[in-house]
Amino acid sequence: MYDLIISDIDGCLSPEDSSPLDIQKISQIAEHNRLAFAQNDRPKLTLCTGRPIPFAEGLCRLLQNPSVPCVAENGVWIYDPSCNGYLMDPSITDEQLEMVHEAELFSLKSYRQEGVTLQPGKSASVTLYHPDPVVLQRIAPQLQESFDQHGFEFRVSLTLFYINCDLPQITKASGIDRLLEMTGVPADRTAGIGDTSSDLAIAQRVKTFGCPANAINEVKQVAHFVSEYEQIDGVLDFMDFLMDEKP
Numbered sequence: 001m002y003d004l005i006i007s008d009i010d011g012c013l014s015p016e017d018s019s020p021l022d023i024q025k026i027s028q029i030a031e032h033n034r035l036a037f038a039q040n041d042r043p044k045l046t047l048c049t050g051r052p053i054p055f056a057e058g059l060c061r062l063l064q065n066p067s068v069p070c071v072a073e074n075g076v077w078i079y080d081p082s083c084n085g086y087l088m089d090p091s092i093t094d095e096q097l098e099m100v101h102e103a104e105l106f107s108l109k110s111y112r113q114e115g116v117t118l119q120p121g122k123s124a125s126v127t128l129y130h131p132d133p134v135v136l137q138r139i140a141p142q143l144q145e146s147f148d149q150h151g152f153e154f155r156v157s158l159t160l161f162y163i164n165c166d167l168p169q170i171t172k173a174s175g176i177d178r179l180l181e182m183t184g185v186p187a188d189r190t191a192g193i194g195d196t197s198s199d200l201a202i203a204q205r206v207k208t209f210g211c212p213a214n215a216i217n218e219v220k221q222v223a224h225f226v227s228e229y230e231q232i233d234g235v236l237d238f239m240d241f242l243m244d245e246k247p
């Protein structure tokens, strides 16, 4: 019934904090993918993440995906494992890349004394990290206001430990559009999973959307399936649900 499962990483396949991946459960998904690619009898799982592209590439390899593109950096990048392709969204202009660098420096200067750092490896977005979500919740609206004042066009959104500042035309949905165009998979043969606000864009594109128990309320409200389990247990639960679903 489905060709693809498009999964967020943080808070779904792996914890958003820096604790280890559950290697046994990741292996279950890798084995699912190995069979999916060998037998073409079940949906292949690929990634749609705000993480930088090297993290997506590493996890894509671990999950035994040899050929279905992944979306990284909230839609900035497609990583194509079939040709080791790094494909930036062609709508991103040189002026926007220059604005990203200016906004990076502005964010660092404004908030580093509060212990905020910038996530390395971003190309066309700015991501601020702080170990305390309360600090980020306070900073996020200030940052949006400052960006608006300086003419920096960004959409500012929160995950648990990060503030993501993305270009207006770039979302997980724009990334999924490119992914579906490259693969020729129709949107009504896709399922998706996510847990925070940027994943609402996954929900907009896929036929069936699921979330783990740790998802924020806005995400739960749009989900067809809300697992009672957290993180990767919720992903495995959703995969079972999809495999059991009758056409």
Ligand SMILES: [Mg+2]
Pocket (backbone or CB within 6 Å): 008, 009, 010, 011, 012, 159, 194, 195, 196
């Ligand atoms: Mg997440």
